[in-house]
Amino acid sequence: MESQKVDMFMMTNAKFFEGHHLNAIRERLLSLDDSKWGLVQTLQFKDPTTSIIVSLLGGGLGIDRFMIGDTGMGVGKLLTCGGLGIWTIIDWFLIMGATREKNMEIFQNSLY
Amino acid sequence: MTRNKLYSLLLIACLAGFIYLFYNIHTLQSQTFRFCIIKNVTAYPCPSCGTTRAVTLLLNGRILESLLLNPFGIIVAMIMTIFPMWILIDFFLKKETFYFWYKKVEGTIRKPWLASILIVLVLLNWIWNIYKHL
Numbered sequence: 001m002e003s004q005k006v007d008m009f010m011m012t013n014a015k016f017f018e019g020h021h022l023n024a025i026r027e028r029l030l031s032l033d034d035s036k037w038g039l040v041q042t043l044q045f046k047d048p049t050t051s052i053i054v055s056l057l058g059g060g061l062g063i064d065r066f067m068i069g070d071t072g073m074g075v076g077k078l079l080t081c082g083g084l085g086i087w088t089i090i091d092w093f094l095i096m097g098a099t100r101e102k103n104m105e106i107f108q109n110s111l112y
Numbered sequence: 113m114t115r116n117k118l119y120s121l122l123l124i125a126c127l128a129g130f131i132y133l134f135y136n137i138h139t140l141q142s143q144t145f146r147f148c149i150i151k152n153v154t155a156y157p158c159p160s161c162g163t164t165r166a167v168t169l170l171l172n173g174r175i176l177e178s179l180l181l182n183p184f185g186i187i188v189a190m191i192m193t194i195f196p197m198w199i200l201i202d203f204f205l206k207k208e209t210f211y212f213w214y215k216k217v218e219g220t221i222r223k224p225w226l227a228s229i230l231i232v233l234v235l236l237n238w239i240w241n242i243y244k245h246l
Contacts (some may be wrong), residue, residue: 060150060158071218076125078234079188081160082127084132084147 001032001040002085009040016045016103025104028111036111044101048096055095059088064095068102114213119199126196129188136164137171160184167192169209171199181246183237 008031014022029040047069055064062077083089091098150158165186167180178185200212221227 060148069222071221072214075221079160079163079184079191080125081148081150081158081163082128085149086147088149 001029001034001037003030006030006031010085013045016047016100017107018097018100018104021100021104025107039110043106045106046099048099051095051099052092055088055092059091059095060085064091068095068099070098070102115208118211118214119203122195123199126192129192133164133167137168157241157244157246158236159241161241162244163188170205181244182241 006026009029010022010026015026032040035104051064051068054067058064059077062074062082065071065074065077077083077087077091080087085091129183146152146161148158148161150156151161160182161183163184166178166182167189168173169181170189175186195210202208202210221230
């Protein structure tokens, strides 16, 4: 793929990934065929900022975990009052990273 | 999430659950103090308030009372007994049966029709909890 297109993708989507993912994503996109550009553009990523807001408001019910697609963890959080409230507080700090990891999984599942 | 991460996380969670349960049974102070953020902030119970009491009732063999207090108690009790055993069997036989099952169930629960039914059930349980003044 042309480096110009890849740079455009990186600029608009860098905030959805962890810093250490960016290099691998760039390499992967550069090695892809140009016909994949349509697929790359239609990929939907979860916004870490949205998930932290949801975590602050609905973390006790596990809604944040459900939202990013971690259904199993979400059920665990719901059944235990947000892990007795402790897990809720821990997740306020972890959820942004978890969202970025999930985005990387989405990327990998569709392009590897 | 990798297999080992999931297994250790669940084992730690179950262990913490057991410790909390035994602490709860052996002290009277816990009768007045609640960890639940929602209950402490808004004074209304959350959908899973009363789960500890329901599990304690279940341990005493009072199944019907436990169901009436909070049906989540039976689900949590089943999870806390079955999951650690399954994980340990998997661990010692070096298999991944639980991991695959977990992934499959995650995919199934996410189906819109099943998800909406479960959400409605949780909301109904919440309304019931508020009505019961847990």
